[in-house]
Each structure stands twice: as C-alpha cells, then as structure tokens.
Amino acid sequence: MEDSGLKRVVVTGGNTGIGFALCKQLLTEDNCFVYLCSRNQERGTAAVAEIQAAYPAHKERIHLVLVDTSVPDSIVAAAEAVREHLGTHKLYAIVNNAGVGLATRTSKQALLDTNFWGPKRMVDAFMPMLQDAGRVVHVGSGAGPMWLKKQSEDEIKFLSTEHTWEELEQFVIKRMATTDDFGDYGLSKSALACLGMTQARVYPSITFSTVSPGFINTKLVAGFGATKPPEEGTVSIRHCLFQPLPGNGWFWGSDAKRSPLHTTRDPGTPEYKGE
Structure with missing residues (x-):
C-alpha cells in the first residue's frame, strides 16, 4: 500500500446492501482504502471483483476480509488478518454495518450475536489498530427509538444513558x-446505541456514533415497502466518518442530524438538542 495518506476503513457486511454501497463510495469519493468484510468467501470475492471491474483505477485499494461477526473466533482471525495487512499503518475507522433481523428472520441468540455482541467484539479486537482520533460508526436503525418510546420510563432512561458493559x-x-420479533430487533438496535455511548466513555480518544440509515431497500426489509436504494442509506454514516462532530457517542438520523434515542424524529425536522 504505497499511499500512506489514505484513510483505512473496515466495513462489516460490505458485500451487499448499504455496506456494499458504502464501500464503493469510500473507495471512489472519500480517498479510502477499504477492508470489505464478508462472512462468505464466494459472495465477498464477487463483491470485490465487481467493484474492481467498475473502478479499475482504484482496484488496489480494496481488500477482502472474511469475518462472521456473530462468531468470536472469526472476529479474532479477521483482526489478525487486517493487522498483518496493515503493516505499519493504522486504521482510520470501523463501520459496524452487518446486521440481521426483521425480514431476515433468525433466532434471538443469532440476532444478539450479530447486532449487539458483534459490534462490541469488533471494537475490542480492532481497537489496537485504530489511529488516535479514529472513528467507529455503528449502523443502528430507526426501529430502535420506535421500539424504545413504547417501553417503561425506567427502560427508556436505562437505554438512553451510558452504563458499564456488564x-x-x-x-x-x-x-x-420477553420481546416479540420486532421487539427483538428494536431492542438490539437500542442496545447498540447505548453501547456506543458507553464505548465513547471507555475510549474517549475515539469518536463513536450510532446512525439510522433510513428506510432503505435491502434484504433486511424485503417486502416492507422500502424503495430508496442502498446508496441513499450512507448519508449519516459518511457524515459521522468524516465531518467534525460536536459530541461523542451520539445517535444520528438518516439526514445526518442528531436524533434522540427515546423517541422518533423524522428527517427534516429540528435536530435533537438534549443531553
């Protein structure tokens, strides 16, 4: 990797949907070296090949990393592979985009392993490679606040403030x-946002953000009526990756405006100003 000025970014779930769109944008518009993460060798290889064929001038700046974020040993192996590939370089950012639930029906355990424990384990494994003032973006969902606003005051307060990991x-x-299918997903995404707040306190030199990508047409919401293409689901992610941010551990709406965790906020409405 000859250009030491590149920002090096790890993107989980990079072979499809929003992750795939983001990898293309990071590569061609944001001057990044992209570690495209896929849990499947065949799909990951195909995704990298498609991007390299479409953007041959950038083909040396994308690298496939195999990782199943629901499996701790897979994350450890992926971190070692990236560490070896980086050499003396540092990572700029981690984007925890991989997620399951809703239309991609799965067990409660698999959902938590991917949506909640996965991002925690990714940060733990990759943190030693992050540069000072690096960034971590968790891809959350508007389903988090949508679910949380219907819960008890004690639960709303709990998931709207930082805590220890335990x-x-x-x-x-x-x-x-005690949750149903939608509640499983909403809880996992609310908890992910809370995790971001907690990690911001534990690692104050790194800027953590949790974002809603919006109602984007991906496998996760297949059949739900979403029409926006994956390329429109990266606005808040890229904002939190590259723009100056006035706070750490915040939740951001799909329009790249700060949003509350305890209730919904529609894009285009006033930005959340609470603590």
Missing part, C-alpha cells in the same frame, strides 16, 4: 426473553 449486557439478555 450492566448493559445483563439488561439486554433479560429483556430479550
């Missing part, structure tokens, strides 16, 4: 036992 993990495990 406190958050215990809450999520206990609460997940």
Whole structure:
C-alpha cells in the first residue's frame, strides 16, 4: 500500500446492501482504502471483483476480509488478518454495518450475536489498530427509538444513558426473553446505541456514533415497502466518518442530524438538542 495518506476503513457486511454501497463510495469519493468484510468467501470475492471491474483505477485499494461477526473466533482471525495487512499503518475507522433481523428472520441468540455482541467484539479486537482520533460508526436503525418510546420510563432512561458493559449486557439478555420479533430487533438496535455511548466513555480518544440509515431497500426489509436504494442509506454514516462532530457517542438520523434515542424524529425536522 504505497499511499500512506489514505484513510483505512473496515466495513462489516460490505458485500451487499448499504455496506456494499458504502464501500464503493469510500473507495471512489472519500480517498479510502477499504477492508470489505464478508462472512462468505464466494459472495465477498464477487463483491470485490465487481467493484474492481467498475473502478479499475482504484482496484488496489480494496481488500477482502472474511469475518462472521456473530462468531468470536472469526472476529479474532479477521483482526489478525487486517493487522498483518496493515503493516505499519493504522486504521482510520470501523463501520459496524452487518446486521440481521426483521425480514431476515433468525433466532434471538443469532440476532444478539450479530447486532449487539458483534459490534462490541469488533471494537475490542480492532481497537489496537485504530489511529488516535479514529472513528467507529455503528449502523443502528430507526426501529430502535420506535421500539424504545413504547417501553417503561425506567427502560427508556436505562437505554438512553451510558452504563458499564456488564450492566448493559445483563439488561439486554433479560429483556430479550420477553420481546416479540420486532421487539427483538428494536431492542438490539437500542442496545447498540447505548453501547456506543458507553464505548465513547471507555475510549474517549475515539469518536463513536450510532446512525439510522433510513428506510432503505435491502434484504433486511424485503417486502416492507422500502424503495430508496442502498446508496441513499450512507448519508449519516459518511457524515459521522468524516465531518467534525460536536459530541461523542451520539445517535444520528438518516439526514445526518442528531436524533434522540427515546423517541422518533423524522428527517427534516429540528435536530435533537438534549443531553
């Protein structure tokens, strides 16, 4: 990797949907070296080949990383592979985009492994490679606030403030036992945003953000009526990757405006100003 000025970014779930769109944009518009992460060798190889064929001038700036973010050992192996590939360079950012739920029906355990424990384990494994003032973006969902606003005052307060990892993990495990399919997903995304707040306190030199990409036509919401293409789901991600941010651990709406965790905020409405 001859250009030491490149921003090096890891993107999980990079072979499809919003992750795939983001990888293309990072490569061609944001002067990045992209580690496209896929849990499947064949699909990952095809995704990288498609991008290299479309943008041959940038073909040396994308690298496939195999990782199943629901499997701890896979994350450890992926981190070692990236560490070896980086050499003396540092990562600029991690984008925890991989997610399951809703139309991609799965078990409660698999959902938590991917949507909640996966991002935590990715940060733990890749943090030593992040540069000072690096960034971490968790791809959350508007389903998080949509679910949380209907819960008890105590639960709203809990998931709207930072906690220790142990406190958050215990809450999520206990609460997940009582949720339905939509609640499973909404809880996992609310908990992910809370995780971002907690990580911002633990790693104050790194800027953490959790974002809603919007109602985007991906496999996750297949059949739900979403029409916006994946390329429109990267606005808040790229904002939180590259723009100056006035706070750490915040939740951002799909229009790249700060949004609350405890209730919904529609794009285009006033930005959230709370604590």
